Amino acid sequence: MLTPTEIQEEIIENFSLFEGDMEQTLMYLMDLGKKLPPMQEALKTDEFLVKGCQSKVWVFPTLKEGRIHFEADSNTAITKGLLWLLYSIWNNQTPETILQTELFFIDKIGMNRMIGSQRSNGFNSMIQKMRLFALGYKNN
């Protein structure tokens, strides 16, 4: 299993192939979103809705043998791609690892320029929500 650092390095390399072409990058993000395993509809409740996103985003965690498994979904395709990035880094990791991960890929792929500041705020809300779940499990 790859470490969060190794996965982030892979992400950076993949995004670098588009050389800043916005349309190609967004199309790629939309394709990535399709990899996200389906989320149970019953879990798409207000409790698991990420506040602060323009789109609707849900994240649901379960702890199995000390590792967090995420289910996540969004009603928009680009946001789903963003969710996939976080999912690929953090799914099946321990709460400690999630809390310690420095997400250096965000600046490296030029996320802010790519999705604009409003969506960046939404993206940060997703990150915070996932870290909050990790913190909850760690403290229990």
Added chain:
Amino acid sequence: MTSALQSIRQQFPILHQEVNGKPLIYFDNAATTQKPKQVIDALQHYYSLDNANIHRAAHTLAARSTQYFEETRKSIQQFIHAKEDAECIFTKGVTESINLVAQTWGRNNLKPGDEVLISAMEHHSNIVPWQMICAATGAALKVIPINDAGELLMDEFEKLLNHNTKMVACVWVSNALGTINPVKEIIQKAHAVGAKVLLDGAQACSHLEVDVQDLDCDFLTISSHKLYGPTGVGVLYGKREILEAMPPYQGGGEMIEEVTFEKTTYNQIPFKFEAGTPNIGDVIAFNEAIKFVNVMGKANMAAHEEQLLKHFISGLTAIDGVKLVGTAQHKISVQSFVLQQIHHFDVGMLLDANGIAVRTGHHCTQPLMKRLGLDGTVRASFAVYNTIDEIDVLLEALQKLSR
């Protein structure tokens, strides 16, 4: 592109740039229009040469800035055919204009049992101020319904009108759908039951001829920044006798006649409603925007924009999976739509990647979106400087997305 259109585009410096490596195509004109060079120059000129506080200082700069400020008021008067310039009050925008009426006229004239009538296609800025004053006074807010095309149901409007109706606050042109409402008929019918009428002219004034005396509206709100002028400036037109009977909105400098600690008497209109130092520079630059529109001629602008809209609609209907939202018979150059396969937020971002600026979301009309069963749309809105070629680029991008 005709040479006339080319020379219009030359007057808008912002249009000549690339966004995400593509030539900028600006189709978000219903949110705000771009500014011609003469407006930008006027702002720079004002702060470089004329800046002074207006109306009372005893020096040359103040006299100059006062003169230019009041010249804008005269231009507005002529632009909307008001009886006198004192009926034109400067505000910071349409939102403030509506809040001013709700909080002053509303507070003085509404009581429990009274009714305020708005339409189902109002912008939040013509809903919330009335909700607030209805909650404070005990009046009730009623809503004129629409059909699926986005047109007011005038039969239902007439049924809602009664002797308790004190105010009909209605949008002239819908920002989300482009629908032009039959405001003259609305005004006549509202007046027949003794109600006052406020027209939200935010979208209308840059596309349609405005004659407040012919319309006989009691209030009209105007936005500078949707009319090729600077942000932060709006106008409230009101009939003199109504404005005079209204209490002031905010207290402060300018709006007073005489102040003692015991009692203050208020200035005449329009100054009674212009407390504090106004947005002088932007008001002065707004005059250049009005001059720009006057030179262009609204009829010429409307003819060009109608051509753009027709071209867009015929291209849009030919794309699989596109649903048009807002298909009223009488429209300005605004078209909302949704793509079956792609969420409007994604469409907006993918178009932006192609240098195309559109609006996505609920357009500050959440009740309207709910009525139409949508959580938002993509909206393209056209202005005098847009071209058929630009629309073709948008259509091509949408065609690619719908595949």
